[in-house]
Amino acid sequence: MTTLAEPARRTAGAPPAPDGHLNDLRDEAIHVLREVAGQFDRPALLFSGGKDSVLVLHLALLAFRPAPVPFPLLHVDTGHNFPEVLAFRDATAERAGARLLVARVQDSIDAGRVRERPDGLRNPLQTVTLLDAVAEHRFDALIGGARRDEDRARAKERIFSLRDEFGQWDPRRQRPELWQLYNGRHLPGEHLRVFPLSNWTELDVWRYLAREDVPLPELYRAHRRRVLRRDGMWLPESPHVPLRAGERIEERLVRYRTVGDVTCTGAVESSAVDYPAIVTEVALSRTTERGATRADDRVGQAAMEDRKREGYF
Amino acid sequence: MTDTLLRVVAAGSVDDGKSTLIGRLLHDSCAVPDDQLAALLAAGHDRGTGLDLSLLTDGLRAEREQGITIDVAYRYFATPRRSFVLIDTPGHVQYTRNMVTGASTADAALLLVDVRAGLTDQTRRHTAVVAALGVRHVLLVVNKMDLAGWAEPAFRAVEREFRALAERLGIAAPVVVPVSAATGDNVVELSAAMPWYAGGPLLARLEDCSAAPADARPARMPVQVVLRAGEYRGYAGRIESGVLRPGDEVVALPSGATGRIAAIDAAGRELAEAGAGRSVVLRLHEDLDISRGELLASAADAPEPTRDLTGTVCWFSPRPLRVGARLLVRHGTQVTRAVVRGIGDRFDPATAGRLPGAAELELNALASVTLRTMTELPVDAYDRIRATGAFLLLDEHDGDTLGAGMAVRPGSAA
Numbered sequence: 134m135t136t137l138a139e140p141a142r143r144t145a146g147a148p149p150a151p152d153g154h155l156n157d158l159r160d161e162a163i164h165v166l167r168e169v170a171g172q173f174d175r176p177a178l179l180f181s182g183g184k185d186s187v188l189v190l191h192l193a194l195l196a197f198r199p200a201p202v203p204f205p206l207l208h209v210d211t212g213h214n215f216p217e218v219l220a221f222r223d224a225t226a227e228r229a230g231a232r233l234l235v236a237r238v239q240d241s242i243d244a245g246r247v248r249e250r251p252d253g254l255r256n257p258l259q260t261v262t263l264l265d266a267v268a269e270h271r272f273d274a275l276i277g278g279a280r281r282d283e284d285r286a287r288a289k290e291r292i293f294s295l296r297d298e299f300g301q302w303d304p305r306r307q308r309p310e311l312w313q314l315y316n317g318r319h320l321p322g323e324h325l326r327v328f329p330l331s332n333w334t335e336l337d338v339w340r341y342l343a344r345e346d347v348p349l350p351e352l353y354r355a356h357r358r359r360v361l362r363r364d365g366m367w368l369p370e371s372p373h374v375p376l377r378a379g380e381r382i383e384e385r386l387v388r389y390r391t392v393g394d395v396t397c398t399g400a401v402e403s404s405a406v407d408y409p410a411i412v413t414e415v416a417l418s419r420t421t422e423r424g425a426t427r428a429d430d431r432v433g434q435a436a437m438e439d440r441k442r443e444g445y446f
Numbered sequence: 447m448t449d450t451l452l453r454v455v456a457a458g459s460v461d462d463g464k465s466t467l468i469g470r471l472l473h474d475s476c477a478v479p480d481d482q483l484a485a486l487l488a489a490g491h492d493r494g495t496g497l498d499l500s501l502l503t504d505g506l507r508a509e510r511e512q513g514i515t516i517d518v519a520y521r522y523f524a525t526p527r528r529s530f531v532l533i534d535t536p537g538h539v540q541y542t543r544n545m546v547t548g549a550s551t552a553d554a555a556l557l558l559v560d561v562r563a564g565l566t567d568q569t570r571r572h573t574a575v576v577a578a579l580g581v582r583h584v585l586l587v588v589n590k591m592d593l594a595g596w597a598e599p600a601f602r603a604v605e606r607e608f609r610a611l612a613e614r615l616g617i618a619a620p621v622v623v624p625v626s627a628a629t630g631d632n633v634v635e636l637s638a639a640m641p642w643y644a645g646g647p648l649l650a651r652l653e654d655c656s657a658a659p660a661d662a663r664p665a666r667m668p669v670q671v672v673l674r675a676g677e678y679r680g681y682a683g684r685i686e687s688g689v690l691r692p693g694d695e696v697v698a699l700p701s702g703a704t705g706r707i708a709a710i711d712a713a714g715r716e717l718a719e720a721g722a723g724r725s726v727v728l729r730l731h732e733d734l735d736i737s738r739g740e741l742l743a744s745a746a747d748a749p750e751p752t753r754d755l756t757g758t759v760c761w762f763s764p765r766p767l768r769v770g771a772r773l774l775v776r777h778g779t780q781v782t783r784a785v786v787r788g789i790g791d792r793f794d795p796a797t798a799g800r801l802p803g804a805a806e807l808e809l810n811a812l813a814s815v816t817l818r819t820m821t822e823l824p825v826d827a828y829d830r831i832r833a834t835g836a837f838l839l840l841d842e843h844d845g846d847t848l849g850a851g852m853a854v855r856p857g858s859a860a
Contacts, residue, residue: 160684160713160723161725164725196725197671199673281520282521307517309762311838311850312832312833314776317845318840318844
């Protein structure tokens with residue numbers, strides 16, 4: 134049996150941001166984005182207005198400038214998103230000169246494709262809406278902002294990852310991916326998911342966004358918000374988050390580490406109002422962003438793997 | 447602090463304790479977040495196994511159920527001296543293709559053996575793969591020293607056998623470290639139990655791995671896309687070797703068109719020079735009629751395009767590769783058709799020697815293969831320029847990746 138002593142905190146905190154390392158990550162992502170443009174007929178970039186997708190769009194603009202980004206943006210809207218993030222999404226897409234397509238979970242519910250869950254969570258329903266959008270627009274590649282450091286099922290993902298004609302990921306049958314020779318060939322009906330940020334960590338993302346001063350939705354900065362405590366997280370006051378017995382609304386100084394559906398994204402208590410403070414906070418954090426703030430990942434040890442198999446982002 | 451990332455692939459046979467070693471490296475260097483540690487403790491409690499560090503990287507349900515690693519897992523951590531990506535790969539022979547995936551991008555390889563078992567066929571296979579892929583630093587980790595009474599003779603026997611194997615495969619100066627992943631001895635902290643070992647602990651040996659030397663090789667850049675906007679026309683790609691500057695003469699291959707660099711654009715800035723790893727856009731004085739698939743190379747030192755391609759191939763498909771088979775070859779940004787002309791000597795994992803050529807190549811085999819391609823490819827020897835010496839073999843029908851090849855210098859045997 135393994136024995137485990139408390140390690141000496143010889144690496145408490147993190148080393149200063151290495152510029153060369155961030156440039157390497159940037160250029161790897163640009164290389165991946167250009168491979169998508171070179172290998173696919175109908176790619177799309179998944180764009181929610183969250184920090185990772187903002188970074189991917191920022192890198193796509195760098196990859197193709199002065200030409201425009203050669204693919205549209207696609208957002209799967211659960212109908213439970215933060216209004217200020219949706220406004221940021223629209224403004225950013227317009228500033229980038231990119232076409233924004235929105236696929237709505239509400240439309241899938243109205244069409245009888247999915248049924249509202251008893252717990253009201255719409256995050257799990259997104260997969261059907263997403264795959265319907267892939268079929269409708271005949272997308273052959275979807276670019277996502279997922280990173281391998283987010284979750285241990287994601288840690289297994291290739292950069293070019295094949296989905297079968299049902300949109301499913303089979304982790305036991307992943308293609309070998311050698312060198313930087315990304316293989317996007319596929320049969321009709323199949324598509325690829327492409328992850329240019331695979332090798333970035335949460336800290337890398339923040340350091341890069343800070344270095345380049347990339348605009349983000351305001352809720353990533355510390356702000357006063359009316360929130361309620363649930364499952365160890367601060368959920369926002371919202372019509373989509375009805376109070377349960379024993380819960381009460383209080384005002385706290387919080388910020389978001391990840392931004393998704395209102396019903397399952399928690400805020401963290403923080404006083405970090407600008408990039409330097411946020412970078413310091415993330416560097417010193419002893420929890421992962423998903424562990425800290427995502428109810429949907431707390432369902433079980435294989436929650437992400439199961440959702441990914443079905444075709445989730 | 448070293449400025450760049452060190453990519454480390456870890457490979458071993460089944461039950462060598464590789465996932466435990468990686469868990470140990472992550473834990474003892476404080477790279478395991480509290481919520482993941484809490485989940486790990488809970489999982490160990492549920493299974494009655496106590497804390498199991500291997501669960502940190504065995505992220506798939508099937509891996510946890512079977513207690514083995516099936517696919518590559520990437521983990522990220524930093525010490526005060528440098529940042530690392532740890533690439534954990536499977537030990538099972540049936541998943542060798544995933545090990546090759548992990549090793550292809552690595553700067554350093556950790557090969558793990560159980561001191562009581564010594565080198566296995568799988569160790570020899572992995573060492574041959576690491577040698578063929580040209581991984582720059584090779585470290586043998588002799589694990590489970592606690593179960594061998596921390597005895598020096600047991601370690602020295604394994605070390606001697608490995609050094610002989612490494613020399614035979616052309617691996618220069620491998621590092622050999624005795625550890626116990628389970629107790630942490632010689633992983634992050636130096637062990638008090640093995641005073642006879644004079645080298646540093648594993649993590650320090652990894653931190654010492656030097657970065658790539660300054661690049662004196664000729665420049666190569668496969669064209670990924672051509673960018674146009676109004677009067678602007680540029681060739682976008684990543685510089686894979688060498689250094690490019692405005693004024694440099696380049697040749698596009700296989701077309702043979704030549705031009706001179708007018709400007710190098712990168713991430714919104716104009717650069718005075720750009721080296722390997724930089725994603726750039728080259729603007730030329732001449733308007734070349736070229737597109738994705740061409741290679742831009744230093745005109746002074748360019749590869750000779752050829753339709754005869756010979757290289758060491760690692761075969762990943764359960765369907766054997768046969769002489770006469772038709773395939774697609776991916777080289778740089780080019781894809782072309784090819785037919786298998788010959789299969790030469792195979793690597794024999796039992797002896798680390800060579801078996802005479804056969805009519806077919808089975809799953810996970812490593813052998814010299816000769817192909818005839820439909821269009822010419824500007825191929826360099828893999829041991830000189832990795833990116834233009836590497837190629838993939840793809841299925842004509844579904845596009846699946848069937849094999850990976852490393853080209854040898856034209857005219858020499860693989």
